[in-house]
Amino acid sequence: MTVSPRPLVAEEFSLFGDVVEALDDRIVDINQGTSQRFHDLARISIDSDGGRPLANIFRASPYPRPLTLTMMEKHPLGSQLFMPLQAHDYLVAVALPGPLVLAEDVNVFLARGHQGVNFHPGVWHHPLLVLVEQQDFIVIDRGGPGDNLVEAGLEKPVIVTLS
Amino acid sequence: MTVSPRPLVAEEFSLFGDVVEALDDRIVDINQGTSQRFHDLARISIDSDGGRPLANIFRASPYPRPLTLTMMEKHPLGSQLFMPLQAHDYLVAVALPGPLVLAEDVNVFLARGHQGVNFHPGVWHHPLLVLVEQQDFIVIDRGGPGDNLVEAGLEKPVIVTLS
Numbered sequence: 001m002t003v004s005p006r007p008l009v010a011e012e013f014s015l016f017g018d019v020v021e022a023l024d025d026r027i028v029d030i031n032q033g034t035s036q037r038f039h040d041l042a043r044i045s046i047d048s049d050g051g052r053p054l055a056n057i058f059r060a061s062p063y064p065r066p067l068t069l070t071m072m073e074k075h076p077l078g079s080q081l082f083m084p085l086q087a088h089d090y091l092v093a094v095a096l097p098g099p100l101v102l103a104e105d106v107n108v109f110l111a112r113g114h115q116g117v118n119f120h121p122g123v124w125h126h127p128l129l130v131l132v133e134q135q136d137f138i139v140i141d142r143g144g145p146g147d148n149l150v151e152a153g154l155e156k157p158v159i160v161t162l163s
Numbered sequence: 164m165t166v167s168p169r170p171l172v173a174e175e176f177s178l179f180g181d182v183v184e185a186l187d188d189r190i191v192d193i194n195q196g197t198s199q200r201f202h203d204l205a206r207i208s209i210d211s212d213g214g215r216p217l218a219n220i221f222r223a224s225p226y227p228r229p230l231t232l233t234m235m236e237k238h239p240l241g242s243q244l245f246m247p248l249q250a251h252d253y254l255v256a257v258a259l260p261g262p263l264v265l266a267e268d269v270n271v272f273l274a275r276g277h278q279g280v281n282f283h284p285g286v287w288h289h290p291l292l293v294l295v296e297q298q299d300f301i302v303i304d305r306g307g308p309g310d311n312l313v314e315a316g317l318e319k320p321v322i323v324t325l326s
Binding site for chain 2: 018020021022030031034035036037038039040041042044046052053054055056057058059060061063081083084085086087114116118127128136138139140143
């Protein structure tokens with residue numbers, strides 16, 4: 001099956017996680033007005049059973065074309081925040097939490113280079129789908145004991161068409 | 164008094180916090196080799212007395228010249244991580260934790276655009292010192308009840324000289 005990406009907007013993405021971006025309704029002036037703080041943009045969830053927040057950098061290469069998704073993964077014990085460090089657009093593929101994930105459940109969003117995403121715990125997602133060149137992301141996720149990675153193959157491929 | 168910035172290297176900064184950068188000794192290959200994960204780059208410390216990690220974006224304007232520091236601040240209840248979203252160099256001014264901070268205690272580092280910093284709880288630091296143009300940072304710090312901001316004036320100004 002084929003899917004076209006939709007624009008990444010917070011309201012449509014809210015079932016899967018947060019869109020991390022500097023929008024005017026989150027502004028707080030700080031530091032005597034020399035800085036603006038866009039406040040509390042993501043629900044960082046880490047289990048209290050030995051989990052701790054980790055900071056990492058992910059360096060992703062462009063995903064091969066045609067863009068064909070054959071698997072998804074999820075992290076049941078913690079959220080996972082991705083913020084691009086170079087402002088290139090990229091794709092985000094997600095599906096609602098649950099024991100299984102089917103091709104028809106997959107939603108694909110086109111994130112702009114200034115937008116990050118924070119997947120809520122258990123949300124199925126595809127690994128980074130970078131489009132144009134090597135791109136780094138700072139990633140805030142969960143470290144600690146326990147099995148926090150579940151991978152599942154899709155029963156049929158999802159091909160993402162870019163207009 | 165005047166201070167010249169030193170290069171930001173992890174070993175020299177370790178008394179104050181972490182340098183968040185993609186160095187080869189932290190590489191883990193993930194996602195069938197399509198991504199590299201630079202793993203666990205910062206000690207994110209949040210008090211367990213109602214604290215929670217927050218994600219924010221700080222948007223800073225260039226600091227007025229001559230670069231004159233007259234105050235410092237600290238956050239006793241949590242660490243604070245800054246990662247630049249545009250790769251411009253910036254300055255980091257820090258001093259060791261303690262009840263007081265004096266001008267002679269202030270260390271100034273020149274961070275490159277690909278480097279973030281994570282201040283450990285209680286480390287005195289100056290608000291963002293951006294050099295060339297408006298610059299955004301993703302900031303991971305602490306939310307929750309309690310007084311997590313202490314500000315202190317310096318008894319004499321610290322003037323930062325850029326070569």
